[in-house]
Amino acid sequence: MPTNIFLLQNCLNIFFAQGVKVSMDDIAKELGMSKRTLYELFENKSELIYRCISHLIEEEKENMIRLLSKNGGNIIEKLFPFLNFDIYDRMKKHHYFFHDIKRYYPEIFAKVVTAHIDSYLEYIGKIIKEGIEQSLFRNDIILDIVKIFFFSLMTSHNHENKDLFQRYSMVDVFENTILCYIRGISTPKGLKLIDDVLHRNLNYQYQHLKDKEIKE
Numbered sequence: 001m002p003t004n005i006f007l008l009q010n011c012l013n014i015f016f017a018q019g020v021k022v023s024m025d026d027i028a029k030e031l032g033m034s035k036r037t038l039y040e041l042f043e044n045k046s047e048l049i050y051r052c053i054s055h056l057i058e059e060e061k062e063n064m065i066r067l068l069s070k071n072g073g074n075i076i077e078k079l080f081p082f083l084n085f086d087i088y089d090r091m092k093k094h095h096y097f098f099h100d101i102k103r104y105y106p107e108i109f110a111k112v113v114t115a116h117i118d119s120y121l122e123y124i125g126k127i128i129k130e131g132i133e134q135s136l137f138r139n140d141i142i143l144d145i146v147k148i149f150f151f152s153l154m155t156s157h158n159h160e161n162k163d164l165f166q167r168y169s170m171v172d173v174f175e176n177t178i179l180c181y182i183r184g185i186s187t188p189k190g191l192k193l194i195d196d197v198l199h200r201n202l203n204y205q206y207q208h209l210k211d212k213e214i215k216e
Contacts, residue, residue, distance in 0.1 A: 008055040020100045046108055053112050075131040076197045124151055136190035146185060153178045
């Protein structure tokens with residue numbers, strides 16, 4: 001049965017506010033419907049969570065594409081859209097949600113990763129390949145290896161290393177992982193573009209994130 005996107009978004013808002021351990025009874029009450037009606041739409045809570053996550057991922061994918069289209073085709077900016085502080089705030093909110101899914105519903109988490117990892121790897125590979133063609137990245141790198149490890153670094157905030165992410169900000173992690181990795185595969189032309197982008201377009205975002213994290 002097709003599920004209304006508005007309904008999935010409302011369910012996501014409930015999970016964001018009350019956590020993934022909220023009961024189906026409470027979800028039904030928040031939605032203003034009977035528990036029976038909710039179970040007619042979703043076989044069980046696991047299905048509800050999976051459908052919500054799938055919707056969230058597709059929504060965020062569209063959001064990223066929209067942001068990337070504003071960057072005028074700059075390969076470096078395509079790889080760094082998450083430094084936008086609006087995206088950063090969304091990532092922080094979603095981080096706790098996904099962390100709870102991984103902790104309390106590991107089977108669902110694994111299913112989601114399996115369903116979406118290939119498309120993300122393909123997308124990253126496409127961007128890096130464009131960078132090679134534009135002489136921004138070295139032409140001697142092995143694309144299949146580079147895209148997998150780049151993806152791993154990009155999603156490292158979802159990995160189990162709680163102490164590290166409590167001691168250091170997301171900006172610190174970025175500067176010491178993803179940025180170092182990209183510099184390592186870049187040509188002199190690519191390194192210059194990275195420096196230009198960071199100085200010209202991302203200075204404000206850097207300062208905003210650092211100031212915000214100091215306050216928190």
